[in-house]
Amino acid sequence: MGISVDLSRAESYLGKDELRKAREKAGMICRALYEKEDKHKVLGWRSKEESVLNLEKIKEKAEEIRREADIFVIVGVGGSNQAARAVIEALPQRSGPKIVYMGNTLSPYTIQQTLEGMEGKSVYIDVIAKNFETLEPGSHFRILRQWMGKRYDKEEMARRIIVTGTKGSRLEEIGAENGYLFLEFPVPVGGRYSAFTPVGLLPIAAAGLNVDEYLAGMEAAQMDCREHGEDNLAVRYGAVRQLLYGRGYDIEMMVSFEPRYGFFTKWWVQLFGESEGKENKGIFPTSSVYSEDLHSIGQYMQEGRRNLIETFVSVKDQAASVVVEPCPEYKDRFDYLDGMDFADINRAAEEATWEAHAKGGVPCIRFEADKASERSFGELYYYFMVACAVSGELMGVNPFDQEGVEEYKRSMFAALGK
Ligand code: PA5
Numbered sequence: 278m279g280i281s282v283d284l285s286r287a288e289s290y291l292g293k294d295e296l297r298k299a300r301e302k303a304g305m306i307c308r309a310l311y312e313k314e315d316k317h318k319v320l321g322w323r324s325k326e327e328s329v330l331n332l333e334k335i336k337e338k339a340e341e342i343r344r345e346a347d348i349f350v351i352v353g354v355g356g357s358n359q360a361a362r363a364v365i366e367a368l369p370q371r372s373g374p375k376i377v378y379m380g381n382t383l384s385p386y387t388i389q390q391t392l393e394g395m396e397g398k399s400v401y402i403d404v405i406a407k408n409f410e411t412l413e414p415g416s417h418f419r420i421l422r423q424w425m426g427k428r429y430d431k432e433e434m435a436r437r438i439i440v441t442g443t444k445g446s447r448l449e450e451i452g453a454e455n456g457y458l459f460l461e462f463p464v465p466v467g468g469r470y471s472a473f474t475p476v477g478l479l480p481i482a483a484a485g486l487n488v489d490e491y492l493a494g495m496e497a498a499q500m501d502c503r504e505h506g507e508d509n510l511a512v513r514y515g516a517v518r519q520l521l522y523g524r525g526y527d528i529e530m531m532v533s534f535e536p537r538y539g540f541f542t543k544w545w546v547q548l549f550g551e552s553e554g555k556e557n558k559g560i561f562p563t564s565s566v567y568s569e570d571l572h573s574i575g576q577y578m579q580e581g582r583r584n585l586i587e588t589f590v591s592v593k594d595q596a597a598s599v600v601v602e603p604c605p606e607y608k609d610r611f612d613y614l615d616g617m618d619f620a621d622i623n624r625a626a627e628e629a630t631w632e633a634h635a636k637g638g639v640p641c642i643r644f645e646a647d648k649a650s651e652r653s654f655g656e657l658y659y660y661f662m663v664a665c666a667v668s669g670e671l672m673g674v675n676p677f678d679q680e681g682v683e684e685y686k687r688s689m690f691a692a693l694g695k
Contacts, residue, residue: 278497279647280656282510286631287517287586287640290524299516299671300508306670307515307663308506319677321465322662324499328473329492330461335475338439338458339482343373346437347398350391350421351480352380353405353441354413356468359547361480363540364491364654369596371485374401379421380414388417392424400425403483405441405476407462409448412689431455441475467677469548472658487651494655502663511663514642519671521586521640522560529586530578531564534627537649538590539566545590545661552665552676559672560586568626575630579637587634587641590657591627594648595620 321327406414435456442448443462452459460475482488501509531542542564553559603615635641646653669676
């Protein structure tokens, strides 16, 4: 396993007995997750069979995109783009198309800038929308189709547009009417649980990343959760955060000393925010990227209200080395760093923060990946999805719906005359 978790600095806030009981309960929920029938069609993410669809088609199309596109536009919002984006942004840049994101804003400035950046380039797009009712991706698809219609003939457009949606949706029909490649968004998988479906797989493959490794990570975590239902990383994490919630710790901040994990923390915020924040309940999830944010939020973390949990996501192998060479002639007073590598400096800063915040009364949790890789992202996504399902059930909310999001949509649609 490439992921480990350190809960010692959070468990120390809790009693041994309550911890044992909470783990037992979380373990039972985890085991039941793999035993129960998917009556409400929300558990498709549990297994590879139900989520990993169209893999061969995806690999083939990804090769074509990598060969022929200068720009690959991923049109999607929330669960329809976050998982892929987090992996793409975190792993080293490869040759191939520039990946651009649309369908996630209504800002005309951003839309115009993106379109201008596409001028004169070879463009492919993947429109990802579960039911094709969401305003942002739907409206951007219209704009992009018109943009492409002025630059490519019908046949060329058909090669360059991919649509990812559920079977029977209007998006599938549009695909069939125009000859676009259709990839299936499985019905029993919600957006924020869709990392291992075509929603995540095509963008990741088109970015030149190894989807087989990514899926191997998923499988390893899945086997762990299924076979060790009573004691796995997701169960232990789920149990601890629920006990802390019961003690009034109702904000959890995911932090990383790797800016390249910034989009991963956004994915985690969405997963837990949309899954738990309902019926006036839920731990409020937020995120920060250190060390920059230590200079803004660090003060609050150290001495503010004691209702905060801090969850570090770390990488053992920082995969880079930058040594501070001595330069006595400058007399800049940073000579204490002479000969040190930023890999060690960054790690020292993380350890110091962990110690200081723990001492300041913040329960601290750490997830650590051996290295940033497709495989470790596969593992992390799967563990957090199981943890979220377990945690939601412990909290007594349905972690798979998001009725609250519909409320703002209703008033927006009314304002727009839908
Ligand atoms: O997790 C979810 O279900 C949501 O965040 C959706 O992914 C998001 O609202 C986008 O939905 P859709 O793919 O239907 O446009």
